[in-house]
Amino acid sequence: MPARLCFVLVALAAGRSVNAEHYDAVGAARPRRRSRRSSSGIDAPKRASAKAQPLKCGLEPGSDCVPVDEGAEALVDEARERLREIKKRGVPTLDPLSVPPLIVYPPAAKFEWSSQEPQTLTAYLSKYRTDEWLGPVIRVYETFFAQRPTGSEGFVLEAGGLDGVIAGSNSYLFERFLGWNGLMVEANQLNFAKLLATRPGIFRAETALCPFAGNLSFTGPGGCCNSVAGKPAKHTGAGLRDGKWGDSHAEPRSSNEYKVRCTPIGPLLRAMRVPAVDLFSLDVESAEYAVLSGMDWSIPFSVLMIEGCKGSTPSLLRSKGFVRSRDAEPEKCRNSRPGCARDQVWYHPDRIRPKALVA
Numbered sequence: 001m002p003a004r005l006c007f008v009l010v011a012l013a014a015g016r017s018v019n020a021e022h023y024d025a026v027g028a029a030r031p032r033r034r035s036r037r038s039s040s041g042i043d044a045p046k047r048a049s050a051k052a053q054p055l056k057c058g059l060e061p062g063s064d065c066v067p068v069d070e071g072a073e074a075l076v077d078e079a080r081e082r083l084r085e086i087k088k089r090g091v092p093t094l095d096p097l098s099v100p101p102l103i104v105y106p107p108a109a110k111f112e113w114s115s116q117e118p119q120t121l122t123a124y125l126s127k128y129r130t131d132e133w134l135g136p137v138i139r140v141y142e143t144f145f146a147q148r149p150t151g152s153e154g155f156v157l158e159a160g161g162l163d164g165v166i167a168g169s170n171s172y173l174f175e176r177f178l179g180w181n182g183l184m185v186e187a188n189q190l191n192f193a194k195l196l197a198t199r200p201g202i203f204r205a206e207t208a209l210c211p212f213a214g215n216l217s218f219t220g221p222g223g224c225c226n227s228v229a230g231k232p233a234k235h236t237g238a239g240l241r242d243g244k245w246g247d248s249h250a251e252p253r254s255s256n257e258y259k260v261r262c263t264p265i266g267p268l269l270r271a272m273r274v275p276a277v278d279l280f281s282l283d284v285e286s287a288e289y290a291v292l293s294g295m296d297w298s299i300p301f302s303v304l305m306i307e308g309c310k311g312s313t314p315s316l317l318r319s320k321g322f323v324r325s326r327d328a329e330p331e332k333c334r335n336s337r338p339g340c341a342r343d344q345v346w347y348h349p350d351r352i353r354p355k356a357l358v359a
Contacts, residue, residue: 050106052076055271057102057213057263065102065213065263065271075101079206087193092218096258097251099215100189100206104272108200113176117166121177136330136343137170137305140279143328143354144303144347145178154180155274159209159265159291160283160307161186163194170281170305175202183272185209187218187260203272209284210262211293217257266296276300278352283307292316302352303328309344322346325354 054068054075068075079101082094118124128134145154158171161184166172174180184199186192187208196204208216251259269277280301284291289312295301297320304322306313314324328345347354 052079052103052105055102055104055268057267059213061212061264063212063267065267067271068101076103079103083189083193083196083206086189087197090190092188092190093258099259099261102205102207102261102263102268104183104268105196105204107181107202111200121173124173124177133167134170134173137173137281139330140303140305140328140345141173143325143345144352145174145278147355151179154178154278155276156180156182156279156281157185157265157269157277158182158281159185160281161195161199163191164199165194169199170283171202171279174279175199180278183269183274185265189258189260205263205268207261207263207268209265209291209294211290212264213267214262215259216262217251217253218260219254219257264294265291266294266299269299270296274299277302279303279305281305289313289316300348300351302348304346306344306346309346317346320348321350322348327354 054072055065056068057063057065082100086092086094113119118127125138129138148154154174156171156174158169161171162168164172164184164186169184171182171184175182181202183203183205184195185205185207186195187206189206192204192206208218210216277299280303282288282291282304284307288306288309292313293316304317309317317324323346325345325347328347329343
């Protein structure tokens with residue numbers, strides 16, 4: 001996928017309703033099951049039981065994220081108003097020193113996909129198979145997931161999906177055409193304001209991802225190619241400590257920097273009660289090791305699609321039992337040619353096998 005700014009993460013036809021029956025009041029991400037069908041073939045609408053849930057995460061490594069109950073409704077209302085104003089103005093933040101709250105927004109009860117996008121999986125595959133950015137995710141789908149029975153449940157996590165539109169999102173295929181549940185994570189406030197509207201059928205969280213909770217300074221106006229201020233690529237250790245991550249910093253040092261929340265992905269998934277992740281798409285501008293350092297490896301992950309998988313990241317993945325699948329990567333990039341550092345694919349052989357290895 002193209003360079004993205006944040007740390008972060010299906011319907012069979014346009015106009016389908018999200019089956020919210022399987023979400024509880026705190027937004028637990030239970031596997032999405034096939035909902036009942038109407039006579040028209042479109043999922044019958046159901047009332048959402050989940051509400052946007054503010055969370056508070058501990059500052060120590062291994063701490064949990066817990067629901068914020070007091071004043072939660074007002075906190076959500078204020079956040080939505082801030083995001084509406086940001087989207088209206090087209091700016092990355094209204095206050096560079098203010099840290100947005102951590103809120104998990106659940107799927108909407110009912111929504112319609114754009115009629116301007118491919119309406120079937122066949123049409124999507126035909127249109128984007130040779131696309132420079134979406135071609136690799138199609139290859140991952142065909143290598144690992146195409147052979148699954150129709151209606152199989154799944155969960156996709158995408159960190160770095162920009163504004164969620166089809167051309168910039170690895171999770172789109174799995175949510176729309178396979179019916180998977182999922183979570184999209186985005187730190188840039190302008191991108192997230194758009195994402196909140198463009199992807200109403202998936203869980204969404206406005207945060208960067210780090211080894212443990214804290215704040216970071218970001219730079220960039222929105223769109224692609226925004227990043228942590230400083231040089232997080234220098235980071236090879238345990239992550240954010242006392243506001244230092246590589247040579248990054250928590251407080252803005254220039255007029256084009258602004259503060260973002262930083263959250264470990266493991267406690268966030270535990271708070272959502274996600275039982276397993278089938279696909280994790282990770283595109284975080286050279287900060288992959290730091291993000292993976294915040295994982296809860298007791299949660300089963302099957303396939304990871306990682307841009308710029310280098311430094312300490314490969315050894316970390318191997319230590320957790322993952323194997324690289326070069327067959328699932330674009331052919332021109334399998335030998336790590338210059339310019340092909342993106343989208344390495346790793347899988348856990350105890351949980352899934354590439355199509356070529358399936359007996």
